[in-house]
Amino acid sequence: MADLDQSGQQPRQQERLPRLYVFSGAGLSAESGISTFRTGDGIWTHASIDEVCNYHTWRRNRPAVFSFYNQRIAECSDSRPNDAHRLLAQWQNTWGTERVHLVTQNIDDMLEQAGARQVTHLHGDMISLLCTDCDYRFPSGGAGLDPGAACPSCGQVESVKPGVVFFNEAAPEYQTLWRIQQAMSDDDLFIAIGTAFEVIPPERLLPPTRYGRYARNMLVDPAPQRTEFFGVVESEPATIGLRKLEPVVEQMMEGG
Numbered sequence: 001m002a003d004l005d006q007s008g009q010q011p012r013q014q015e016r017l018p019r020l021y022v023f024s025g026a027g028l029s030a031e032s033g034i035s036t037f038r039t040g041d042g043i044w045t046h047a048s049i050d051e052v053c054n055y056h057t058w059r060r061n062r063p064a065v066f067s068f069y070n071q072r073i074a075e076c077s078d079s080r081p082n083d084a085h086r087l088l089a090q091w092q093n094t095w096g097t098e099r100v101h102l103v104t105q106n107i108d109d110m111l112e113q114a115g116a117r118q119v120t121h122l123h124g125d126m127i128s129l130l131c132t133d134c135d136y137r138f139p140s141g142g143a144g145l146d147p148g149a150a151c152p153s154c155g156q157v158e159s160v161k162p163g164v165v166f167f168n169e170a171a172p173e174y175q176t177l178w179r180i181q182q183a184m185s186d187d188d189l190f191i192a193i194g195t196a197f198e199v200i201p202p203e204r205l206l207p208p209t210r211y212g213r214y215a216r217n218m219l220v221d222p223a224p225q226r227t228e229f230f231g232v233v234e235s236e237p238a239t240i241g242l243r244k245l246e247p248v249v250e251q252m253m254e255g256g
């Protein structure tokens with residue numbers, strides 16, 4: 001009741017400024033030289049990758065699992081954020097984490113290295129370990145993942161796996177997708193970057209009111225898919241496409 005003013009009316013809601021939701025896939029990091037984590041160096045066949053990255057079978061392959069991810073980490077050690085990572089981080093720092101939501105399928109930390117303060121990693125990351133006994137996630141520390149690391153919570157070693165989400169493993173951050181879909185208003189901006197939507201389709205990200213070629217649904221991808229969901233499509237690599245969107249995004253975010 002305290003919200004009612006003297007006339008008994010609800011006070012005028014403060015104008016809500018648009019939010020920006022960015023959903024990214026491998027194409028965001030491709031120009032940083034990071035290929036999708038499942039493409040190995042030839043030693044790993046698809047069958048063996050399915051075996052090491054599989055929640056049902058990882059325990060019996062534990063040394064190979066750690067070695068596989070440590071190879072991936074070593075491959076990325078020279079990678080640096082590109083202009084697209086930097087622009088996204090800059091936007092989050094300009095407009096704040098309340099208004100700029102960065103959600104990625106990537107397990108690299110290029111956005112964080114570029115200065116982003118809050119990133120949702122839907123498929124986990126390469127810098128943490130997860131105890132499957134007590135569900136405790138902790139930073140790996142050091143340059144790689146130590147297969148001898150004990151869970152700080154329960155002390156187990158054998159139950160600890162890399163913090164990347166495996167095939168057949170529950171992905172707790174997927175509830176973020178549902179929250180975004182619920183929270184996104186017609187004024188908000190949605191930008192998808194570098195994804196073919198094979199794992200997470202646009203229907204799971206956009207509220208049904210925004211299905212179709214809605215002007216504030218934007219897509220950046222050199223080989224764009226599912227374009228029937230986007231009013232703006234930049235058929236470009238991430239850095240170029242995002243740079244092209246920059247003026248319109250800034251205008252819309254300032255309420256224009």
Ligand SMILES: [Zn+2]
Pocket residue numbers: 131132133134135136151152153154155156
């Ligand atoms: Zn534990």
